[in-house]
Amino acid sequence: EGEKEGEIDYVFKVVVVGDSAVGKTQLLGRFTKDEFFLDSKSTIGVEFQTRTLSLHRKRVKAQIWDTAGQERYRAVTSAYYRGALGAMVVYDITRRWTFENVARWVEELRAHADGSTVVALIGNKADMPAGRREVAADEAARFAEEQGLFFSEASALSGDNVDRAFLTLLEEIFAVVS
Numbered sequence: 001e002g003e004k005e006g007e008i009d010y011v012f013k014v015v016v017v018g019d020s021a022v023g024k025t026q027l028l029g030r031f032t033k034d035e036f037f038l039d040s041k042s043t044i045g046v047e048f049q050t051r052t053l054s055l056h057r058k059r060v061k062a063q064i065w066d067t068a069g070q071e072r073y074r075a076v077t078s079a080y081y082r083g084a085l086g087a088m089v090v091y092d093i094t095r096r097w098t099f100e101n102v103a104r105w106v107e108e109l110r111a112h113a114d115g116s117t118v119v120a121l122i123g124n125k126a127d128m129p130a131g132r133r134e135v136a137a138d139e140a141a142r143f144a145e146e147q148g149l150f151f152s153e154a155s156a157l158s159g160d161n162v163d164r165a166f167l168t169l170l171e172e173i174f175a176v177v178s
């Protein structure tokens, strides 16, 4: 509220990528506003949202970018990735195809973003009934380990692990830039 730019020590740009409808917008809303929007896509057109927090006595503004639907058209541009210090690659644990596509998103990140960009893999919709699950957590964890990514399942709906995932990513970025 009325945060003066002068009080900010760092601005960390973080991009959120992944297939359509995996919950990117909802994760971002959960982290920046602690809200889950029942009317999804209410943030369309908004390129990023921010949350300012303290890390190691520094004021850090996390600027979290949303593709706002561009991923439907494979039109995520290099401007989207430019300057990103961190990235979250999101899949939906109830739709295997969205996990199969993670490798493509990681490649795209490596191609467009800086080599030092910190990447987290997030399996969203962990609140869904066990019978709906199409991706085992340990399979995703193994893939993340091979790729050198931080991994967590999360639920934008319940809020489980959302803050923890973003904060872990921001801590890793802090370690890289400070």
Ligand code: GDP
Residues within 6 Å of the ligand: 018, 019, 020, 021, 022, 023, 024, 025, 026, 027, 037, 040, 041, 124, 125, 126, 127, 128, 154, 155, 156, 157, 158
């Ligand atoms: P995006 O296209 O990746 O930005 O996905 P959205 O954030 O628009 O979410 C797509 C759909 O999944 C919407 O109907 C959301 O309400 C739903 N959704 C998002 N996150 C979760 C979650 O954690 N759990 C459940 N059950 N549904 C979710």
